Each structure stands twice: as structure tokens, then as C-alpha cells.
Amino acid sequence: MTASPVDPVSAYVGADIASIGPEQRAQIAERWGLDDPPLQRFGTWLSHIARGDLGQSHAFNQPVADVIANKFLTSLALMAVAWCFSGIIGFTLGIVAGVRRGRWADRIITWWAYTLSSAPTFWVGLLLLYVFSVSLQWTPICCAVPVGAVAGEVGLLDRLHHLLLPALTLSLVGIAPVVLHTRQAVAVAMASDYVAFARAQGERTFGLVVHRVLRNAAGPALLLQFTSLGELFGGSVLAEQVFSYPGLGAATTTAALGQDVPLLLAIALFTTVFVYTGNQLGDLLHSWIDPRTRRLEAAR
Incomplete structure (x- = not known):
């Protein structure tokens, strides 16, 4: 800086x-x-951090802790909706692709996932903005609340209306890795000996997926979903710029362009803790769902 x-x-x-x-x-x-x-200056900042003082934001003329708290609450709704959508839709499509591996459904889903994984977040956002906000006029063009309205007086439906398109942008980008990893896990499980034995006993595909494949595929999907919080935050920075959404991502851009070093350092520190927490939760849930990982760790 x-x-x-x-x-x-x-x-x-x-x-x-x-x-x-x-x-x-x-x-x-x-x-x-x-x-x-x-x-x-860096040493001074570290000494203040040790005392719990994040400093004063130059760009917002507020304490850095207040800026992060206010902006993160706005971004949290966006990232939470996108995170849930990408996990649920990606896991479902990954199961379908893995079960139908090599068939037309698998080819369509895999092609779509590879296309989305290659698409930049800002490009997806601009495309959705042009289609749904400019052409069809179904969604607002910008902001988290209607322009000119007081945030405290805006209802839940209006907030969700403004949240829909940015969340859809983030979820579409986040779906691709979940689809591909889940597809691979399901394909491996469907080719296993215990699934072949269950087929020989007359168990149908739906029963195989529910009783023998779903849990094996859920572990890697959950682990990937929690470890993708860093990419989710990085995507929110671009999505919030496209949709002028006043969250922590937009504050990061403002701090970088305005040389607001105290705010940018605090956001970097906050993001580190945020991503680390997500990784730890992913590891814990993965070991709980798949006991084989605990046995492997104990053997080491």
C-alpha cells in the first residue's frame, strides 16, 4: 500500500x-x-491490535470495528444465501451427474459446471444484470435497498428483492466446484463393490443413492463448501462492485482505492479468521460424516 x-x-x-x-x-x-x-506504521498498528484497537477508517471517518461490523452484516446475508444455494444446487446436480455418468444428463451438467468455473464473477454479474434488470426489468439495478429509501424503513421483501440477483451471481459461480467434486465422489461410490453387491440383491438406483452413496458424497461436498469461504468472500468483492451492494466487499474496494490502510489491514485480518473458521468447521463435519477420515488420522 x-x-x-x-x-x-x-x-x-x-x-x-x-x-x-x-x-x-x-x-x-x-x-x-x-x-x-x-x-x-506497521509496528504501531500491531501494538494497537494487541490492545484490541483496530484504528480509525479514513474513508468512512469511523472506527474500523464499526465499519466492519456494519458492512459484514450486509455481506453476511448475501454470502449466506449464495452459500446455501450453491451447496444445495451443486450437491443435487453432482449426484445426478454421478449417477448418470456418461449419459446426456451428465454431459449437460458437466459442460455447464466447466463453463461456470471458467467464467469470472463480474462477467456473470454483468450478464445477469443486463438480462434481468435492464432487459426484463424483473430485479433492481443496484443497491441493497430502494434508492432514496431509509434503510431502517425498508421491508423484508424489498431487501430480498435487491439481494436476489447478487446472491444468484455468487451461487452460480460457487456451484461448479461442488458439482464436479460431488460427481466424482458419487461415480466412485457407484462403481464400488458394495454397490455392485447391493445391485445383485435387487436394490434399485434410488435406494442405492439414498442408503449407500449419499453419505459418501456428502463428506467431500461439505468439506469443499466450508473451505470455499475464501473464494466466496473474493467473489462478493466483485459482485458488490457490479451491483453497488454496500457490503464488506465494497468497503474493501473503497479502502484499497482510497489508501485506507487501517481498514484494509483489519479486513485482511478478519477475512483470515473467517476463512480459518470455515476450514476448521469443514474438517470437523467431514470427520463426523465420514468416520474413515478419523481412522486415517489415528493411523498416522
Whole structure:
């Protein structure tokens, strides 16, 4: 950040930069500690973190903790809906593709998953925005609430209406890896000896999937779903920019473009804890669903 050509004071003042004099610029720089060497500024930030103080955001002129708390609540709804949609739809399509491996349903689902995994989040968002908001006019073009409305007076249906398209964008991008991993797990299970033995006893495909395949496929899918929280947050940064959604992703972009180092560092720290927690939950659920992983760890 210190090597960026963006001047933090100019980014903070904006269009009124010509109206302030050198003395005012120097006062702002001194207040933010911009005259100190980068290592000294980083050490100061670490000492404040150790005391539980995340600092003051330059871009929002608020404590960093308040900015993250407010913005994350907005992003949490978006990411939670997208996370649930991508997990449920991806797992269902992966089971269908794995059971029908090599058939037309598998080919269509696999082609669709590979296409989505190659598509950038912002491109998917722009495409959906053009189709549903511009052409069909079914969904709002931007924001988390209607333009000009007070956030506290907006009802649940209006919020869900504005949430729908950004969440659909994130879920479509997140579906692809779940589909592909689940398909592989189901295909391996369907080719196993115990499934062949159950077929010989007359068990039908639906019973095989429910009683013998579903649990084997659920473990890898859950593990992947929880470990994808980092990609989910990264995708939300792009999706929130496309839809002007005022969440933590948009705050990250604002902090980066405005040289708001305290806010950007705190968001990086928060994201690290967020992703680490997701990875740990995924490991715990995977070992609970599939006891074989616990035996492998005990053998090591």
C-alpha cells in the first residue's frame, strides 16, 4: 500500500483537494502518521491490535470495528444465501451427474459446471444484470435497498428483492466446484463393490443413492463448501462492485482505492479468521460424516 502511487490525502479529500493548502495537507498526514516509515506504521498498528484497537477508517471517518461490523452484516446475508444455494444446487446436480455418468444428463451438467468455473464473477454479474434488470426489468439495478429509501424503513421483501440477483451471481459461480467434486465422489461410490453387491440383491438406483452413496458424497461436498469461504468472500468483492451492494466487499474496494490502510489491514485480518473458521468447521463435519477420515488420522 505504501508503494501505491495513490496519495491518501488526495483520495480522502477528493474533488476539493485544490481548496486546501500545504499546511492542512501536512496536518492530515501527521494525524494519520503518513510521515512515519512504513515499518514504524506497521509496528504501531500491531501494538494497537494487541490492545484490541483496530484504528480509525479514513474513508468512512469511523472506527474500523464499526465499519466492519456494519458492512459484514450486509455481506453476511448475501454470502449466506449464495452459500446455501450453491451447496444445495451443486450437491443435487453432482449426484445426478454421478449417477448418470456418461449419459446426456451428465454431459449437460458437466459442460455447464466447466463453463461456470471458467467464467469470472463480474462477467456473470454483468450478464445477469443486463438480462434481468435492464432487459426484463424483473430485479433492481443496484443497491441493497430502494434508492432514496431509509434503510431502517425498508421491508423484508424489498431487501430480498435487491439481494436476489447478487446472491444468484455468487451461487452460480460457487456451484461448479461442488458439482464436479460431488460427481466424482458419487461415480466412485457407484462403481464400488458394495454397490455392485447391493445391485445383485435387487436394490434399485434410488435406494442405492439414498442408503449407500449419499453419505459418501456428502463428506467431500461439505468439506469443499466450508473451505470455499475464501473464494466466496473474493467473489462478493466483485459482485458488490457490479451491483453497488454496500457490503464488506465494497468497503474493501473503497479502502484499497482510497489508501485506507487501517481498514484494509483489519479486513485482511478478519477475512483470515473467517476463512480459518470455515476450514476448521469443514474438517470437523467431514470427520463426523465420514468416520474413515478419523481412522486415517489415528493411523498416522
